[in-house]
Amino acid sequence: MSGAARAGRRLFWLVPLALLPVPLALNPYQQFVADLVLMYVPVAIGFNVVIGNLGLFAFSNVAYFGIGAYASGILMAKAGLPWWITVLPAGLAGCGAGVLTAVPALRGVRLFYLAIMTLAFGELMRWSYIRAEALTGGSMGLALPRALLFGWPLDDARKFYVFLALAVILVIATERLLCSRFGRAFMAIRGNEVAAAAMGIPTGRFIVIGFAWSGFVVGVAGAMYAALIGHLSPDSFNLSELVLEFAIIMVGGVGSQLGSVLGAAVLTALPQLFMSWPGSEELAFGLLLILVILFLPRGLASLLARWHPIFRDRYLLEE
Amino acid sequence: MLLQLVVSGIANGMLYALIALSMTLVYRATTVLNFGHGDMATAGAYAGFVLVGAGLPFIAAFALALGLLFAAGFLVQRFLLRPIMRAPHFALATMALAVGYALRGAARLRWGSEIVNLPRPYPQGAFMLGPVVVTNDALVITAAVLVLFVLMLLLFRATRLGRIIRAVFQTERGAALVGINVPLFHGLMWGAGGALAAAGGVLLAMIVPLTPDMGEWVLVRGFAAMTLGGFGSLPGAIAGGVLLGVSEEVLGFYVSTVFTDITAYLVTILVLLIRPRGLFGRQALARV
């Protein structure tokens, strides 16, 4: 392994290690915000796999998020399972949804068509949460029992460590995926799908894998949502949520894992600052997004990459 | 009963058609789907509201609101989209979305706590046409949209500007080669899209109270209509809009009232799965 790569790896581990003592210094409100950031990291990473790495316009991220959250929530509230057991099923549910949404992509639906279709899918999922009342509590929402880890109730501080562990695992796993032949295939598909197919890459298979992984990661994030918020409501997984996820990957840097982390941190912390100026949040958000796209189109990750080559990410969306 | 539903559906569908048409225009001209279109319609409606409130007669306010949003669309394209034209599609889509979101935020800041109304310039009411009830609203909206369509048709077919538009639609490079100012064209098309969005917004605001969130509803219906009619097809947008409006009413009555809500989503998904090019669109799939 080259010196730069080894240094990069060490730097990577520095971050979670540095974060370990953080909860001790924060009050419960700040801990909650920190937990929120950690939850949005896999949301962004999953979104980035499809939009940034595969280059496909699938706007179904919120659908995976909601499906994972409801899967976890229903298993907790209706089947009585403790939270930590529901994490994997939530991921698998998201994975299944990912495969489902890969179908139109396989049939050749692309660009804006795919975007609109996946948007419609997300809204239809929301409608089905409302209608499947016996299971989901319908529009009244689903109140969830406290999250448990091996029988241990999780408060905001403990959640921090659990979420941190999950986020680290998912980041590493995604990095492994992207550095493997799968990732190279993704890049080829993103670059020029026809050429990739012409070179003999079974694009269909890799598209499904990409979507499936995205769904899995975001589904796990959904389980984290269930643990953190403790109450599921269909309206939480709507278009506004999708816009937030757009903003996260846009501000962070589309296609970049580092970008996912940065974007999640910035866009979760920012609304908190506006809480005391009621009503101004949406305008500020829109303006911020416009400015970022104009002046920093490749996101904060590109800023870091310019500053030091150790942050360079080959998946950062090229021109 | 069916006839009543169809008539009512056509009136709604006309509004959807207008939205779909304006979005299609922008899409054809610049290949960008304006995710902020709904919020532009809302902005147009609020502009009309402010102007009427300032004492202007309705027609003048309507025309001025259209003018304002024309300028807005042009400026957005010129200063926010053109600089990033080479960026990946995702960035363009997000920019459109961000502009819409900012417009919505501005509206919320000013009018978020209250619901306001755009007063109609004509008396409310309804009359019987045979066994069918036709409301004044339905009549005015249908007429207004038809007038706009006819104007657009005349523009396209019978004027020099229309020839220019058709030329650029056919081939941008070719048009540029013969001296057409394509970048200016893009800006003007976005302006036209903005103006038509404003028209849709004002018409909508006459029948429904104004809230900053009107945009989302508008956007979804527009997408569904475009999908049904065939992306990029102008007559398709109209056909898709009307068909969507009628389906919503018919399904809503005969099957379940929830369909007035979700028909748009179902249509989008089913059409893209079964016949992606819709009714009149061109080849939509990228076969690899």
Add this chain to the structure above:
Amino acid sequence: MRWVYAFLFSLVWISAAWAGGNTQGITATTIKIGMLGPYSGVDSTADPLDYGPVAYLRAINAQGGVNGRKFDIILADSACNETQGIAAAKKLIYEDKVFMIMGQPCSGVAMAIKPMLLQTGVPWMGSSANPHIAIPTSPGIFAVDYNGVASGHAMAAFALSKPGLTKIALVMHSNDWARGYCDPAEAYIKSHGGTVVATTILDMDATDATAQVLRIKASGAQAVMGCLYQQALIVFLRGMHEYGMRIPVIGALGADFDQVVHDVGTPGAVRGVYFQPYQFQAPLGQGPLKQFHDIFVKYLTKSELPANGVPTNFYYFGVPVAIVAVEGFRLAGPDPTRESWIAAVESLKHFQTGVLADTVTFSATNHVGTETMPAVGIDADGKETIYKSWGKPLVGE
């Protein structure tokens, strides 16, 4: 020796916390109140429910406060979104360290923050259509205004009070707010000899209610429960009128009666047709309500009032929360703690707010303050009238 000091210090600290009763948020001169409300997001038209109490608290401050303390109001935006709502509540509790939280959270937010309120012992007093926030009774959580259950019952009771009326249809949104009104209304109808002949769903943003109106027409309904927000209610009323349906439509509390009457436009669509449960003792801004009109106009900034400067229904609907809370502080005496404030509120029986139609009564086992309410409608001459029951105007105000 250090260990001894540390031990003694923690003993003192612990016992102070144990014995003193919770006085977080109170200083010698101020009481910190957190105002949690939907200042942005889709429910932002409901934030007058929070501005009403804010105006009242400012008015009390201008008079010198309560027992020498003035209220320090801290606004926090819930955006009608669970994540934001929880964050806002946590900020109020852990950072701003408020004494109590007031306000109107959307149903989802209310349920999401309830466990936290119970765990931290921070009292909440507010308005919420969602009955589950204050039922079953939880320490420190008080619903002052009419919730969905009371309103739903009132809606159904009024319809059923018309002689010969038994068949009722429902039109509602598919969200929890609408269910919060229509479910109790439906239950009341069924348990009082009526039948629900049609249930229709209308989208919040709908521009047309043709399918819904025609379905209701086909069902033979004699009245409709309209569990709709203002915008959809207006569209629905117009639709009913256009298709010649002259049956009573009873709205819920999500719409401002006067605005709806004005915006529907056609007198025939509302006279003798449109009714709504009425929360107050008198028409807005008149009689006993006039002093509150003046308080709103005097103590709210331009951006906190509607564009035309006239306070609407929600301002009056929200203000009783502050009135009751302040009364609780008055009764709790010169050194209020959370426990003594809660006890003071629970001691209120038939407390007259001067705004609400019903008096406010709490007890240790009941934290829902108000129940009965009349209805408001437009009579045949176009005059706004408050009715005890069908055809019987409320005599005297």
